[in-house]
Amino acid sequence: MRVLIVEDEPALAGAVRDGLRLAAIAADTAGDGHTALELLDLNSYDVAVLDRDIPGPSGDDIARAIVAAGSGLPILMLTAADRLDDKATGFELGADDYLTKPFEMRELVLRIRALARRAPRSTPPVHELAGITVDPFRREVYRDGRYVALTRKQFAVLQVLVEAGGGVISAEELLERAWDENADPFTNAVRITVSALRKRLGEPWVILTVPGVGYRIDADDAAARPVDDHTTESAPRA
Template identity: 90%
Template sequence: MRVLIVEDEPALAGAVRDGLRLAAIAADTAGDGHVALEMLDINAYDVAVLDRDIPGPSGDAIAQAIVASGSGLPILMLTAADRLDDKASGFELGADDYLTKPFEMRELILRIRALARRAPRSTPPVHELAGIRLDPFRREVYRDGRYVALTRKQFAVLQVLVEAGGGVISAEELLERAWDENADPFTNAVRITVSSLRKRLGEPWVILTVPGVGYRIGTEGIDAEGISGESDETADETTDATTPGRTGNA
């Protein structure tokens, strides 16, 4: 899941971003309305968290732009205004939920996940493919009925691959969707995470490498198309979930 946080207070924006990342939610931040609109035009998000009172186009104007785009992107208004009239006007502009400051990070995370579940989807909330059962809401993964404990980053990568339904996902796309805009495009974090994820899921390998193209979920091991289940490199389990540019678990 990837979320856009539109908030002009750097300390609050950073705290929300870090809190979401700890919950395995990739988060980008925008400090004003102009940057927010540019990021919405470039990137695909699952939820937009908007402060109404920001420089440039207001949070209200951004909400109107999202609604007018027809994208169906869920909107959570985040503001200090707690009057009923303020909330009513926010909902009239297209907001799907409303949270007043100050707030608990856990509540924000629960609301974001609830909005993401309600958003129009072409795939069911629980995904099953090649013996893997992945539940995004409960953050649980099973392989052939066996529970598999994953780090936050491993889960995010597996979710992207499983939701692709067996299609090939490039390393660049994995970096974009499982990390965030601060990810170093030259990092080897994707290969390291995929390699350690294979080990967690166990043999036979279910994450296959398409040489020179990317990765996909499958059970054939090696087939006529040259798709291989070989590990890309030897991974250190202590670094598999490192976010590019940061240390420790992502």
């Protein structure tokens, strides 16, 4: 899950971001309306958390833009404006939930997860490449019919590589797409995750390192392709 936090107080924005990360929720932050609109254009989010009183376009303006875009992105207004009239105005603008400051981090996490569950979504296609089947909807991976248990990050990295159809993906792009914008570009997280992913998938190794460039799936010139139905068997129970 990836969340956009629009908050102009850096300390609070950082605290919320760190709290969400501890709950395994990736979060990007925007300190003003212009940055928020740019991030909404660049990235796909599961929930937008908006402070109403921010520099540039206000939180209300951001909410109007989200609604006008027709994306169905759930909006949670997180603000000090706690009068009933303020809440009514927020809901009229398109907010799906409203939480006033001060607040408990645990409650914010619960509300974000509830909004993400209720959001209408189309079922993403299953992809197959080099004997690997990746089902984003069920979050399942199979190799040659064998179920492979992966962590969230391992799954995200594998999904990017499989969808590339055997093309090379740089470490920088993997870091950008599988982590969030605050990830350290000098971290070795990608290398460590790819190494662990290779071991989970087993031999023969299917993820190749292209020195100085990045990583790719050894697809023997095959292309990743959508699968029309979910024909994989259920994962074995623990």
